[in-house]
Amino acid sequence: MAPSYYSTRSTHDHFVESPSLLARVIAGLPSGLGMQMQRLWERNSYSSVATSTSRVPRGLRHWTERLHPRRLLSLPHLLILVWLLVLLWGERWVFESSIKACEWGRWERWPKDATPHHLVFLADPQLIDPHSYPGRPWPLDKFTMLHTDNYLKRSHISLQKKLHPDTVFFLGDLFDGGREWTTAHGNTEDPLWANGLRPASEQAYAKTWKKKYGDDFWLREYNRFGSIFDKFWNIAGSDAGPWQRGRKLISSLPGNHDLGFGANIKIPIRNRFETYFGEGNRVDVVGNHTFVSVDSVSLSAASSPHDTKEITKPVEEFLSTVQATKRKAVARELSFQAGEERALRLPHKVEELEWADFSKMPTLDPGEGKAELPTILLTHVPLYREKGTPCGPKREHWPPTTPPKGQTTPVFPDERNAISLTGGYQYQNVLSEEDSVRLVSTVGNVIRVFSGDDHDYCEIVHAENKNNAREITVKSMSWAMGVRKPGFLMLSMWNPIDASGQSLYSSPSGHGTVSQSQTTTTESHLCLLPDQLAIFIRYLTLLILTLLALIVRAILTPIMHLTPFATTPFAETDFSLLPTTKQDVKRREEDNEGLRSSNSSNSSTSSTHSNGQNLAPRTAASRTRSVSPAKGYGLPSSQVRFTTPPLATSLPRYGERTWVIEHDFSKDKANGYTNLGGKGTKATPLQVIWREASQSIWRVAWVTVLVYLYLVYYG
Structure with a gap:
């Protein structure tokens, strides 16, 4: 029975x-x-x-x-297991696997005894805010903001855990609407000559932004930036790599979304940015290389027909003394490596003011003719290049045009593969030719240039008037900036020097020491981050397959007595x-x-x-x-x-x-x-089908949604 x-x-x-x-x-x-x-x-x-x-x-x-x-x-419980694995992959594992593929040892080609300095460039995180999509509905806008923050956070955490760089430089555009939020003091209104320049899509919201968003909102955005990047800076430890002085995170270089561009920059907004992030014009010696950061968005104001002296004054003063600043920074680094203390000492004597000679004041500048380390120029806006200059095969938007049969050199001009030489309200895709040549010649000894702003990768070698410097425009690391596969640039530097600053790096042929111009002291690698849109497409595909599978099984239950x-x-x-x-x-x-x-x-x-x-x-x-x-x-x-x-x-x-x-x-x-x-x-069969479909779909849905919300809430 x-x-x-x-x-x-x-x-x-x-x-x-x-x-x-x-x-x-x-x-x-x-x-x-x-x-x-x-x-x-x-x-x-x-x-x-x-x-x-x-x-x-x-x-x-x-x-x-x-x-x-x-x-x-x-079947419903098996589908829950599939969803759990897919969500863990899309929200966690894919970031770790993408960055693990970029580990330093996989692409570095230094000698076995080398101890390179590891540096990472992060460009254009541009935290999404009310300025980004002003007409987007509230739920979708919050969804975009949440996922872009989580994407940046997960990428940065995986970067720190897997790569643990010694130094991180940001290349500007930390915020998206930082230039729009008013300050507590000073005038941040647009000048009369700027009326009508703002795009029509933003014009309707400009007055609301000025009234609704001010210093309090900007400070919350600043805290938000810190919760993504500063908070996880030492997540894998605070110790630097072997034979490195320490770890640095430098985010002082401003972009046009942080300050504005050219003559549209407001002084109170720039003062607020520099108060919290540091001066945009600076010199750092890192890994026996001299990094010169230049506020190029303020420099561009010099070409405006309007009065912009107040805007350009800080960058002009910096460029006028940048050579001496570089020498003092190098001398301070050499003294530190030699274990010596380098400090300015003034003689103690009394002189009549009218007879005092101020032309021979003591200085830490060792003077011209001293050893100089390779110089790397950092600018948010790329340098000028000829129209149609191809960016190379790593550019995502458009790959290079295929050369004609028998041609071994890239097609030139290649408009699709190049950065467009255009500009508009609060932006300009490249600096002017005059500013670019002046910048390279004034800084001096520039061998590499790194820039941002374009959101996509571009690598070119400049002409002789720009010292034949190789420039790399770094990809944005945010998936909301128009690139399917965001990324960042890794720079490995190895430049052993003697007490005077001369390079000790031998040539591959083993003929002794060589000059720095003949030696490669840097290697770079583009690290690509996950395709967030493809992750969403996989979720949608799995959702459709899940519904079809559960509905088909519900139909077959009374028919096949399942x-x-x-x-x-x-x-x-x-x-x-x-x-x-x-x-x-x-x-x-x-x-x-x-x-x-x-x-x-x-x-x-x-x-x-x-x-x-x-x-x-x-x-x-x-x-x-x-x-x-x-x-x-x-x-x-x-x-x-x-x-x-x-x-x-x-x-x-x-x-x-x-x-x-x-x-x-x-x-x-x-x-x-x-x-x-x-x-x-x-x-009846219909009751059976309805009950099977509703209960199985509900079971898969609520478990999957809870897991997804947990992963999203905890970043």
Whole structure:
């Protein structure tokens, strides 16, 4: 006999089918006394059922069915596992694997005993803010902001853990709308001559921005930047690489989205930026190389027909003394490496002011002709180049045009592959030719140039008037800047020097020391970050496949008698002491009528029992309906304390006080969800399909969404 959802054999059935010593004793008694003992035994058995069921939680059968191994390994739960793996990959693992492929040892070509300095350039993070997509609806705008922040944070954390660079330089555009947010002091209004220059898409929001966003909002953005980058700077430790002085994070170079461009720059906004990030014009000696950062967006104001002296004054003063600043920085570095203290000492003497000679004041500048380290120029805006100068094969937007047959050099001009020489409100794609030549010649000894602003990769070698310097425009590291695969640039530097600053790096042929102009002291590598849009497309594809799979399985469940995923609800069992509705009263009357007929039948067969034969089985009505002890057993109403609970489809086996759960999936398939609605009626195929589809989709959806929200919330 195959078991059903729960054992449906009543206690009386056990008594009849497996006669015990008590049954044989009852059979030998007179008929009246035997029937009374049988009824009392049945009553006590039913009371035991009620007592034992009251100790068991109502949802025991429900959860036991849910935890059945065949259900745990069902298609919806397998899809949940797939979603969990895909989400962990898309929100965590893909960042680690992308950056792990860029490890220093995979592409460096230094000698085995080299101890290079590891540096990373990060360009244009441009934190999304109200300026970025002014017309975008609120939910979508917040979604974009959340995911761009998480993308930057995950990339930076993986970068620090896997690469642990000694130095990080930002190449400007830290914010997207930093130039728009007003300051507490100073005038940040646009000049009259700038009216009408702003794009029409921004013009409608400009007044709102000025009123709504000020210093408080900018400070929150500053704190937001720090929570992404500064907070995780030492996540892998604060120690630098072997033989390196220490670790640095320099983010003082401004971009046009931080200050504005050219004559549109407001002095209070620039003062605020430099107060928190440092001066945009600076000299740093890193890894035996001299890095010169120049505020090129302010420098560009010199070509404006308007009065811009206040804007260009800091950068002009810096360039006028940059050679001396470089020499002093190199001399300070050499003294440190030699273990000496280099400080400015003034003689203690008294002179008449009119006879004092201020032309020979003490200085830390060692003077011209001293050793100089290779110079690397950093500028947010790329240097000028001829129109159509190709950017090379690593540019994402447009690959280089295929050269004609027989041509070995790149196609020139190649407009698609080149940076466009255009400009507009608050931007200019490249510096002017005059500013570019002046910048390189004034800084001096420039061998490499690194820039940002364009958001895509571009690598060119400049003409002789720019010292044949090789310039790399670094990709944006944000996925919201128009590039499918953001990235950053890794720079490995190795330049061993003597006490005077001369390079000790031998040429590959082993002919002794060579000049710095003949030696390569830097190696660079473009590291690509994950394609966030492709990750979203994978999520969408998996979502469609998940819905199709669950719907198809729901349709096939009643057709092919598959094991259902949706749980069968409890059969409604009435344990009330008194009838509560007219239907209950009617049902009780029907039960009593059935019991009267059953008692008559039992009385007629008493002679059979007295002869020692097996007890006759009870009728179906008496086994499945509630029994009134007052009328069914002939007891006076004064002796009735509780009505006998109805025999549900699940009763304990004979002699047991706990539930016996015997789930039969084969019968579950065959009967098509009998008691699906708890009313004892057979479900239609459409009900089965709807229940299967809704419960399985809901199960996959809420688990997946919770995991996704957890991963998003914790970055």
